[in-house]
């Protein structure tokens with residue numbers, strides 16, 4: 169079984185976000201970017217499945233600007249086997265909406281035929297929490313969101329999900345899409361030798377047009393503002 | 403313009419607070435029809451019909467809709483979508499599971515966690531853990547929206563809407579429910595409680611978390627936790643407050659042994675009054691707190707609990 173892991177390049181979670189004074193968005197020039205923390209957990213889970221003999225190949229995919237190459241190299245250094253970069257924007261301030269991301273991922277999946285997709289439950293920049301569910305709808309596959317435990321048993325998977333009231337366990341038919349929550353595992357750090365090795369692993373570069381997907385946004389950003397400040401003390 | 407509001411149904415009953423708050427947002431968009439779906443949903447439908455401003459209620463009952471399994475529920479909602487311009491739900495984990503799937507079936511974007519309705523196609527939503535608020539305008543023919551309930555007041559009762567049943571399609575058979583592990587508690591529900599007492603890593607152990615729970619029970623409060631407290635096993639996951647946990651806005655929020663990381667603040671900074679107890683006077687939580695107590699929680703919390711007698 170192949171496992172596909174979509175990874176997103178986002179502002180590092182330690183960086184204090186600065187909203188641009190003209191309301192046009194958040195300043196992303198010259199700030200530290202990293203792999204979305206949830207996606208690190210997804211990559212880790214995929215590698216563990218491979219180490220346990222339940223997966224043969226782990227493919228990381230990122231959609232966005234050319235710089236997302238770095239994010240894919242991180243996934244390769246952690247242990248993914250190969251990577252696919254789908255360039256869909258030139259400006260680092262352009263973000264691709266979950267619906268378009270899901271359409272591109274569907275096209276990649278039609279070619280690669282993975283048995284499992286492991287994605288993050290939300291990207292910490294836009295907090296949309298949507299891509300996995302949308303992809304699952306487009307494929308007509310089962311979905312298991314907010315996973316804190318995953319067991320694959322033949323043609324189905326048992327997934328424990330973090331829900332409002334506590335935990336829910338469901339059984340989903342394979343192939344499936346699992347979106348991962350923070351407590352699924354503790355992602356590893358890439359070692360220096362693995363970082364070196366990752367430079368030689370295959371990284372294919374494609375464009376959104378190669379897959380015939382229109383990435384024109386459906387949501388126009390009217391403005392982006394600072395939230396009302398909260399004054400401490402009474 | 404017609405709005406389909408997806409009621410939050412838990413074990414056959416209407417989750418009143420979440421549904422009534424999302425209703426307030428939905429009413430601003432047009433005439434509201436409520437859909438109550440589940441293995442058992444009739445009594446939830448009856449309860450929804452009494453909410454003020456509901457024009458009509460639809461009840462869909464089928465085993466495949468039990469536990470809000472995403473595939474069957476999304477197919478049902480997408481099948482009803484023709485008659486509505488907006489499909490709205492409170493941003494619970496159930497709705498976050500189902501609504502993006504509905505949107506993709508309709509080939510439209512989902513608009514998650516909306517904190518303000520500007521007009522029928524323009525919405526405000528927090529991004530970057532609430533460090534920015536984005537206003538987005540949808541060009542889609544249908545808008546699929548989840549509502550951040552902590553920013554809307556609950557609609558009142560006094561309605562008398564008609565209740566119809568709707569047919570349910572074939573079960574796609576992609577997933578089945580196995581079990582729920584839900585903690586039983588007499589405490590108020592975290593997202594709707596008037597008072598929340600939260601503990602962080604500073605509390606130090608599961609045993610000592612009882613200090614937090616005792617104080618909460620004295621105040622009739624819900625109990626919350628930071629992610630560090632949950633990850634360390636002091637508190638269950640559904641108590642987590644923050645960017646990736648629950649968003650709360652009670653009248654009073656007491657943070658005990660919590661440093662105040664932005665991911666935690668994202669879940670509680672809209673509380674009306676914030677009290678922080680932390681032994682480190684430099685802790686960032688004091689920057690948002692209305693009342694700060696620099697003290698060891700192991701003396702301050704028992705003392706406070708006792709004084710409340």
Ligand SMILES: Cc1cc2nc3c(=O)[nH]c(=O)nc-3n(C[C@H](O)[C@H](O)[C@H](O)COP(=O)(O)OP(=O)(O)OC[C@H]3O[C@@H](n4cnc5c(N)ncnc54)[C@H](O)[C@@H]3O)c2cc1C
Pocket residue numbers: 173174175176177193194196204206207229230231232260261262263264265266269286287288289290291292293294295296297298299300385386387388389
């Ligand atoms: C600076 C900036 C500018 C923007 N400009 C616009 C604009 O002009 N027009 C507009 O309509 N919207 C714009 N947006 C908003 C943006 O398009 C959507 O709100 C955003 O895509 C929401 O998705 P998410 O990243 O939160 O995905 P989620 O659904 O929260 O992500 C969940 C998971 O899906 C996977 N995933 C998501 N995205 C990718 C990806 N690109 N590659 C690989 N895997 C992925 C990952 O596994 C991730 O963990 C902008 C946002 C920003 C920050």
Ligand SMILES: Cc1cc2nc3c(=O)[nH]c(=O)nc-3n(C[C@H](O)[C@H](O)[C@H](O)COP(=O)(O)OP(=O)(O)OC[C@H]3O[C@@H](n4cnc5c(N)ncnc54)[C@H](O)[C@@H]3O)c2cc1C
Pocket residue numbers: 181205206292601602603604605627628629630631642643644645646647648658659660661662663664665666669679680681682685697698699700
């Ligand atoms: C992607 C992502 C998502 C996240 N989502 C969330 C989220 O939803 N919610 C969340 O809470 N966090 C979240 N976090 C984690 C967050 O960044 C912090 O790590 C976490 O909030 C820290 O919890 P804490 O304040 O309890 O622990 P710490 O930061 O360790 O703080 C403990 C505090 O207790 C004080 N203390 C210690 N002993 C005592 C004593 N005896 N008396 C009084 N005070 C004492 C200390 O001074 C300190 O300030 C997320 C992180 C990431 C990367």
